[in-house]
Amino acid sequence: xxxxxxxxxxxxxxxxxxxxxxxxxxxxxxxxxxxxxxxxxxxxxxxxxxxxxxxxxxxxxxxxxxxxxxxxxxxxxxxxxxxxxxxxxxxxxxxxxxxxxxxxxxxxxxxxxxxxxxxxxxxxxxxxxxxxxxxxxxxxxxxxxxxxxxxxxxxxxxxxxxxxxxxxxxxxxxxxxxxxxxxxxxxxxxxxxxxxxxxxxxxxxxxxxxxxxxxxxxxxxxxxxxxxxxxxxxxxxxxxxxxxxxxxxxxxxxxxxxxxxxxxxxxxxxxxxxxxxxxxxxxxxxxxxxxxxxxxxxxxxxxxxxxxxxxxxxxxxxxxxxxxxxxxxxxxxxxxxxxxxxxxxxxxxxxxxxxxxxxxxx
Numbered sequence: 001x002x003x004x005x006x007x008x009x010x011x012x013x014x015x016x017x018x019x020x021x022x023x024x025x026x027x028x029x030x031x032x033x034x035x036x037x038x039x040x041x042x043x044x045x046x047x048x049x050x051x052x053x054x055x056x057x058x059x060x061x062x063x064x065x066x067x068x069x070x071x072x073x074x075x076x077x078x079x080x081x082x083x084x085x086x087x088x089x090x091x092x093x094x095x096x097x098x099x100x101x102x103x104x105x106x107x108x109x110x111x112x113x114x115x116x117x118x119x120x121x122x123x124x125x126x127x128x129x130x131x132x133x134x135x136x137x138x139x140x141x142x143x144x145x146x147x148x149x150x151x152x153x154x155x156x157x158x159x160x161x162x163x164x165x166x167x168x169x170x171x172x173x174x175x176x177x178x179x180x181x182x183x184x185x186x187x188x189x190x191x192x193x194x195x196x197x198x199x200x201x202x203x204x205x206x207x208x209x210x211x212x213x214x215x216x217x218x219x220x221x222x223x224x225x226x227x228x229x230x231x232x233x234x235x236x237x238x239x240x241x242x243x244x245x246x247x248x249x250x251x252x253x254x255x256x257x258x259x260x261x262x263x264x265x266x267x268x269x270x271x272x273x274x275x276x277x278x279x280x281x282x283x284x285x286x287x288x289x290x291x292x293x294x295x296x297x298x299x300x301x302x303x304x305x306x307x308x309x310x311x312x313x314x315x316x317x318x319x320x321x322x323x324x325x326x327x328x329x330x331x332x333x334x335x336x337x338x339x340x341x342x343x344x345x346x347x348x349x350x351x352x353x354x355x356x357x358x359x360x361x362x
Contacts, residue, residue, distance in 0.1 A: 043197060054343075058326060081162035092155060246316060250315035260284075262345050284329070305358045322355070
C-alpha cells in the first residue's frame with residue numbers, strides 16, 4: 001500500500017549554504033574565464049634575471065676556488081705530517097732497540113752488588129776497569145731513555161697535528177661540496193630561464209654580446225696603438241690614450257691572457273684550455289714566471305692598489321664588486337680582458353659594465 005506521508009522539507013540553513021557555494025563557484029568560473037593569461041617574461045627581463053644568477057654563481061665559484069686551494073694545501077700538509085710520523089716511529093723503534101741492547105749488556109754483567117764483586121774479584125784492577133765501563137753503560141742507558149722520551153713527545157705532537165689537519169681537511173671537503181652544489185644550482189636555474197626564450201631571442205642576445213665584445217676589442221686596440229705611437233715618438237708631453245703599459249712581466253702576463261681570447265669560461269678552471277675569472281689571471285701570470293694567489297679576493301691584496309681608473313696601466317688587474325668576486329686585466333681605453341661567466345668566452349668588455357673597485361699592480 002502506497003505511503004501518504006508528506007515528503008521531508010530540506011533544511012533552510014542547508015539550502016542557504018548550497019546556494020552560497022554555487023554562487024561562489026559561478027563567480028570563480030567567471031573570473032577564471034575573464035582573467036588574462038600570465039604573461040611570459042620579456043627577453044630583457046630574462047636576461048636581467050640570468051645575469052643576476054650568473055653573478056651569484058661567480059660569487060660561489062670564488063668561494064669554491066678558495067676551498068679547493070685550501071684543500072690542496074691541507075692535503076700536502078697532511079702528507080708531510082704523516083711522513084714525519086712514520087719516520088719518527090722508525091727512529092723511536094731504533095732507540096728502543098738500542099736501549100734493549102744496553103739492557104742485555106747490563107744483564108750479562110751480573111746483578112751482584114758492586115762492592116761485593118770487588119771483594120770477590122781475584123783481579124781488583126781489572127774489575128775496576130769493568131765497573132767504569134758499566135757505569136758508562138748506565139749513563140748511555142739514561143741518555144737513551146731521555147732520547148726515547150723526547151721522541152715520544154715529538155711523535156705525540158706530530159700525530160695530534162696530523163689529526164687536526166685531517167679534521168680540517170674533512171671540513172674543507174664538505175664546504176667544497178656545498179659550494180659546488182650552490183654553483184651548479186645557480187647555473188641550472190639560469191639555464192632554465194634561458195630555455196624559456198625562443199631560439200631567435202637567444203640568438204639576438206648572443207649577437208648583441210658579440211657586437212659589444214668586438215667594439216671593446218677595437219677600443220683596446222686603439223689604446224695599444226696610441227701607447228705605441230706615444231712611446232715611439234709622439235709629441236713631447238703627449239699622454240697615451242688610456243693605454244700606458246705596465247712592466248715587462250705584467251705585459252707578458254697580459255699577452256698570455258690575450259692568447260686565450262675565445263677560450264670558454266668554466267667555473268673552477270685555471271687553464272690551459274678553459275678558465276674562470278681568477279683562473280685566467282693566475283694562469284697568465286704563471287706564464288710570465290710570477291706566482292699570484294688563486295682567488296680574486298686574494299689577488300686584490302697581491303700588489304699596489306690603484307683606485308683611480310685614470311691611473312691604470314695595461315696589464316694591471318682590475319677588481320670588481322663590493323665583495324671582490326671578479327677580476328680581469330686592464331686592456332686600456334676603459335676596457336678589460338677577462339673570463340666573464342658561464343656561457344661566455346675570454347673576451348674584451350667595457351670596464352663600466354661592472355662595479356669597479358680598484359686596480360692592482362703586481
